[in-house]
Amino acid sequence: MKTNPFGGQTAIDWVDFVRLGDRHYSNEYGTILADPSLVTGEVVGTVKFKVADAVTNPGYRTRSGDAAFLPKGTKLYRIEGYTPDEAIAARDETRIGGYRLYFEDGIRGQMALQYNALPKDRIERIDLIRSGETVPYRSLKNAEKDAFVKLLEAGTEEQPSSAAGAPDPVYRSVVFYTDGPLAFVCALVDDGLAVYLTPDRTLRIKDEVRSLIEG
Numbered sequence: 001m002k003t004n005p006f007g008g009q010t011a012i013d014w015v016d017f018v019r020l021g022d023r024h025y026s027n028e029y030g031t032i033l034a035d036p037s038l039v040t041g042e043v044v045g046t047v048k049f050k051v052a053d054a055v056t057n058p059g060y061r062t063r064s065g066d067a068a069f070l071p072k073g074t075k076l077y078r079i080e081g082y083t084p085d086e087a088i089a090a091r092d093e094t095r096i097g098g099y100r101l102y103f104e105d106g107i108r109g110q111m112a113l114q115y116n117a118l119p120k121d122r123i124e125r126i127d128l129i130r131s132g133e134t135v136p137y138r139s140l141k142n143a144e145k146d147a148f149v150k151l152l153e154a155g156t157e158e159q160p161s162s163a164a165g166a167p168d169p170v171y172r173s174v175v176f177y178t179d180g181p182l183a184f185v186c187a188l189v190d191d192g193l194a195v196y197l198t199p200d201r202t203l204r205i206k207d208e209v210r211s212l213i214e215g
């Protein structure tokens with residue numbers, strides 16, 4: 001008797017992945033290309049099946065062309081400076097920079113993907129972006145950039161307020177650009193009482209940061 005590999009009733013919490021051949025790639029939400037033009041016009045693969053729409057069997061084995069959330073027919077592009085075995089890109093206008101980046105799992109495990117691992121002396125620019133938008137409303141350079149990093153470095157580990165009646169928090173994306181091909185995205189959360197940086201650690205930042213993030 002044949003079994004349906006897509007059947008079953010189990011809810012699966014899929015990670016955002018793509019598989020091409022025997023390579024498994026994962027999306028890193030906190031990483032974008034510093035220069036989106038590094039995405040070439042060379043198509044290295046196409047999504048054949050969106051598993052999150054159909055697969056509820058936790059025993060399902062992914063196949064080449066499978067993707068967790070990308071629609072069927074999505075083209076996957078080569079990125080300048082990377083081989084297709086290392087990284088690929090999919091167009092996504094809702095993301096900062098216009099692409100989702102997928103790194104082969106072995107490569108991804110070697111990358112510095114958290115604020116703590118960023119080489120602070122190589123940060124060249126910091127963009128601030130409102131929640132739901134992709135274009136910066138303010139860029140910090142030179143003295144402003146240095147002042148912002150100094151405030152982050154002086155931050156203390158503390159969770160935002162969850163008191164009843166507290167105002168809804170305001171979210172912003174903060175993008176750190178270095179001299180490398182990748183930029184790194186964190187979140188700033190303003191709960192009305194203080195400003196916090198997430199997600200690898202939750203740091204409460206001194207109130208002076210407000211003069212740098214207004215706009």
